[in-house]
Amino acid sequence: MQKWFKKHSYIVLMAPYVLMFSIFILIPVVVSVGLSFTYFNSVEMPKFTGLSNYIQLITNDDIFMQKVLPNTLIYGLFVGVGGYVLSFIMAWSLAQITRVPRTILAVILYSPSLTGGVLLSIVWGVIFSGDANGYLNALLLKWNWIETPILWLQSEKYLLPIMIIVSLWSSLGVGFLSMLAGILNADEEVYEAGRIDGIKNRFQEVIYITIPQVMPQMLFGAIMAITGTFTSSGVGTVLSGSNPTPGYAGQLIVNHMEDYAFIRMEMGYASAIAVALLIAIRLCSNVVNRLFGERGD
Amino acid sequence: MWGTGINPRYFHRSQLKFYAYLLPMAVVMLIPILYIIMTAFKPAEELYAFPPKLFVRNPTLNNFVNLFQVSSDTAVPASRYLVNSLITTVCVVVLSVIFSAATGYVLSKKHFRGKNTLLEINNMALMFVGVAVAIPRYYIIIFLGLKNSFWANVIPLLAMPVGLFLVKQFIDQLPDALVEAAVIDGATDFQILFKVIIPLIKPALSTVAIMAFQTAWTATEASTQYIESSNLKTFAFYISTLSNATGNTVAGQGIAAAGSLLLFLPNLILFIFMQSQVMNTMTHSGIK
Numbered sequence: 001m002q003k004w005f006k007k008h009s010y011i012v013l014m015a016p017y018v019l020m021f022s023i024f025i026l027i028p029v030v031v032s033v034g035l036s037f038t039y040f041n042s043v044e045m046p047k048f049t050g051l052s053n054y055i056q057l058i059t060n061d062d063i064f065m066q067k068v069l070p071n072t073l074i075y076g077l078f079v080g081v082g083g084y085v086l087s088f089i090m091a092w093s094l095a096q097i098t099r100v101p102r103t104i105l106a107v108i109l110y111s112p113s114l115t116g117g118v119l120l121s122i123v124w125g126v127i128f129s130g131d132a133n134g135y136l137n138a139l140l141l142k143w144n145w146i147e148t149p150i151l152w153l154q155s156e157k158y159l160l161p162i163m164i165i166v167s168l169w170s171s172l173g174v175g176f177l178s179m180l181a182g183i184l185n186a187d188e189e190v191y192e193a194g195r196i197d198g199i200k201n202r203f204q205e206v207i208y209i210t211i212p213q214v215m216p217q218m219l220f221g222a223i224m225a226i227t228g229t230f231t232s233s234g235v236g237t238v239l240s241g242s243n244p245t246p247g248y249a250g251q252l253i254v255n256h257m258e259d260y261a262f263i264r265m266e267m268g269y270a271s272a273i274a275v276a277l278l279i280a281i282r283l284c285s286n287v288v289n290r291l292f293g294e295r296g297d
Numbered sequence: 298m299w300g301t302g303i304n305p306r307y308f309h310r311s312q313l314k315f316y317a318y319l320l321p322m323a324v325v326m327l328i329p330i331l332y333i334i335m336t337a338f339k340p341a342e343e344l345y346a347f348p349p350k351l352f353v354r355n356p357t358l359n360n361f362v363n364l365f366q367v368s369s370d371t372a373v374p375a376s377r378y379l380v381n382s383l384i385t386t387v388c389v390v391v392l393s394v395i396f397s398a399a400t401g402y403v404l405s406k407k408h409f410r411g412k413n414t415l416l417e418i419n420n421m422a423l424m425f426v427g428v429a430v431a432i433p434r435y436y437i438i439i440f441l442g443l444k445n446s447f448w449a450n451v452i453p454l455l456a457m458p459v460g461l462f463l464v465k466q467f468i469d470q471l472p473d474a475l476v477e478a479a480v481i482d483g484a485t486d487f488q489i490l491f492k493v494i495i496p497l498i499k500p501a502l503s504t505v506a507i508m509a510f511q512t513a514w515t516a517t518e519a520s521t522q523y524i525e526s527s528n529l530k531t532f533a534f535y536i537s538t539l540s541n542a543t544g545n546t547v548a549g550q551g552i553a554a555a556g557s558l559l560l561f562l563p564n565l566i567l568f569i570f571m572q573s574q575v576m577n578t579m580t581h582s583g584i585k
Contacts, residue, residue: 013399126332217583223423224459257429
């Protein structure tokens with residue numbers, strides 16, 4: 001017994017993590033896929049209904065096709081791709097200045113990503129508050145740009161852009177730190193060699209030397225950007241204070257899923273939306289792997 | 298020569314162009330945080346002031362006092378939520394650090410069948426988004442008998458794929474000979490883990506600790522979805538109810554800001570103290 005224990009101690013060491021991982025990450029994904037093929041109202045037992053949830057989602061769910069999907073694409077483009085490019089530019093720029101100011105600025109730029117959901121609603125809720133006491137309204141009124149306060153967070157026109165601004169504000173997270181560390185850690189001799197080989201300007205240097213060297217960190221950063229984008233996509237309901245968001249203007253896949261799961265209690269259909277979300281994340285990661293992954297070797 | 302290029306040692310005029318946009322950027326990022334800090338210390342008459350001013354004139358601790366008084370009228374005092382959050386956070390930090398270290402060691406230095414599959418599954422889970430599986434998680438919590446239990450705050454947060462990934466990458470940098478030498482000296486895996494590996498990977502473990510702290514300290518899912526008894530809910534949840542209930546009333550803003558500050562500051566302070574360890578870990582965070 002003791003011999004077995006000694007030989008297989010790696011299993012014992014891994015067991016707690018693997019167990020927790022299976023119960024709270026792996027099994028939920030599998031169960032989600034299973035439930036997506038059923039009708040389930042959370043009271044009766046799930047009834048198998050084949051592909052009907054998916055058919056409903058693609059052919060019959062006008063809100064999903066006309067609002068949720070376009071919103072999610074726009075949001076993903078600005079927050080995911082835009083936030084990622086911003087992270088890289090900021091990391092690269094910080095690497096060009098001396099250590100002490102760099103550290104201070106890096107902490108400042110990183111700190112919004114620490115604020116999380118609860119703070120978001122309080123800070124931005126007041127800045128974009130709909131009455132004249134809101135900071136933005138007060139400023140615009142003072143400068144006579146507007147005559148009456150605007151209901152920013154209840155407006156179909158402004159909600160999505162505000163969500164994008166708020167998410168971009170907190171998008172310099174772990175991926176940003178990773179890219180900064182990667183750029184700082186790059187081999188100085190390669191830069192020397194590049195200059196001798198005829199690199200003319202900083203732009204060429206970034207394209208031909210920095211990016212290839214930091215590729216592994218950039219891949220990690222990209223994955224963190226995807227996770228961050230989909231995780232933060234609940235921000236619309238937090239800001240507007242309602243699900244569905246006013247006129248579905250800020251409705252993203254996550255909100256649509258929560259709407260069906262916790263308000264309409266259609267768990268089967270909500271699971272199908274969740275699976276669509278998981279597929280979307282997987283597709284994004286494939287694109288990212290194409291772009292960064294297999295180039296180095 | 299050392300004043301330009303990556304990681305310059307000295308200041309040089311050519312660096313000014315970077316400051317030209319980094320400084321305004323930093324100011325934009327800071328304003329909302331500054332706003333929270335200022336609002337938290339504003340007395341009532343300044344909260345009502347029109348037009349609103351960013352800077353506080355007569356700072357006061359009233360909002361913090363009220364934060365704890367508002368709740369003492371109701372059945373559950375704020376201090377109760379605070380204690381729940383503290384216990385939750387300590388458990389999550391300690392356990393997830395140990396789990397990541399043990400599993401990271403095995404996945405980095407041991408050879409066995411299925412290892413690569415496990416690594417790949419974990420790498421895929423880096424992209425895991427918790428909200429996507431909120432429904433099955435809820436039923437799993439019920440199935441495990443964790444509904445309405447304090448441990449529902451802790452247990453779902455223990456597996457952190459990013460934490461395991463960072464620790465494993467960090468251990469990959471340690472030479473295999475180190476482990477082999479310990480094996481020849483007759484050390485068991487547990488001894489190697491605690492006496493050899495853990496002391497050498499402190500930067501990575503601090504990073505995991507910070508990430509676990511952030512997750513646990515600001516988590517509200519368990520309190521909103523799995524737990525009905527107010528006695529067992531967390532401080533972050535309490536603050537989120539404040540912002541909903543008092544949302545647009547001006548007087549509530551001060552209290553909500555005070556609460557948010559208590560949520561945000563520990564995160565920031567921890568990061569400031571450990572930032573060099575975090576940066577050290579991030580150097581090894583690349584995915585090849």
